[in-house]
Amino acid sequence: MSEIERLTAAAWWTLLIAVLLLGGIGVTHVVLPALRSDETLRRWFGTHRLMLASLFVVVVPTNALSLLLLRLLEVPPQSARGFLIIYLPLAVALVGVTLALLYLAGCRVAHLLALAAAALPVLAAAIWVAPYRLRRIATFLDPWSDARGAGFQIIQSWLALGSGGWLGRGIGESRQKLFYLPEAHTDFIFAVVGEELGFVGAVAVVALFAVLVWRGLRVGLRAPDPFGAYLALGVTVLVATQTLVNLGVVTGTLPTKGLPLPFISFGGSALLTTMLATGLLLNVSQHAHV
Numbered sequence: 001m002s003e004i005e006r007l008t009a010a011a012w013w014t015l016l017i018a019v020l021l022l023g024g025i026g027v028t029h030v031v032l033p034a035l036r037s038d039e040t041l042r043r044w045f046g047t048h049r050l051m052l053a054s055l056f057v058v059v060v061p062t063n064a065l066s067l068l069l070l071r072l073l074e075v076p077p078q079s080a081r082g083f084l085i086i087y088l089p090l091a092v093a094l095v096g097v098t099l100a101l102l103y104l105a106g107c108r109v110a111h112l113l114a115l116a117a118a119a120l121p122v123l124a125a126a127i128w129v130a131p132y133r134l135r136r137i138a139t140f141l142d143p144w145s146d147a148r149g150a151g152f153q154i155i156q157s158w159l160a161l162g163s164g165g166w167l168g169r170g171i172g173e174s175r176q177k178l179f180y181l182p183e184a185h186t187d188f189i190f191a192v193v194g195e196e197l198g199f200v201g202a203v204a205v206v207a208l209f210a211v212l213v214w215r216g217l218r219v220g221l222r223a224p225d226p227f228g229a230y231l232a233l234g235v236t237v238l239v240a241t242q243t244l245v246n247l248g249v250v251t252g253t254l255p256t257k258g259l260p261l262p263f264i265s266f267g268g269s270a271l272l273t274t275m276l277a278t279g280l281l282l283n284v285s286q287h288a289h290v
Contacts, residue, residue, distance in 0.1 A: 160191040168198030
């Protein structure tokens, strides 16, 4: 049995484990804080304890495992809002990957547009009810209206990119990363790259990502079986989506998100996940005629 066949056999089990882990993390971030603060929810759970007893057989072990993972990753439990703030950008990227895979699998464009149109009211409502999202949209449209507040980060990013010139200040010589540019080591690392390596270095980084995406698409389109094709295409589209969103945020062409730049931004879990996904892509490429 080849590696791809073993991955195919383990796909459903992997999906089940992922769903259970997500459910456990949701309980950790949403249900438990609510039970500690809301007497009504506490009474409701007490009334329906028999109905929920069977669910606890799955939720309790999963919740314990998710707590262990959070401790290993040094991520403290947060409120429901904090959980959504952290994972909403990744959810947006995953939605983009899902739509791209549906299109590559032969789904009609009209159906995808209808799905996107149905999601627009929900997206608009999510933006309207959250003040911080409205501030991000307003900052994206006119960051200079609040240059010392919400627009400070993107303005400092522009200053970093502009001050790099053609060849940059030199590796390690960035000035904006010294207490001026927030999140200079994670979400806005590309601005530091542009300042230290200049326009030439920034274009070189973008070119490397373009080559990676091009080769990934070739691997997916020439994979020997459908599972390998969708796996390679999914990994490639995910990396491409994160890269485009991150570069768009740093250059001010997209509203601020929380997606790191693959392979470059600081972060253990994001880097580990990207490297694992790239390993799967390389495994499929061994069996593809590229």
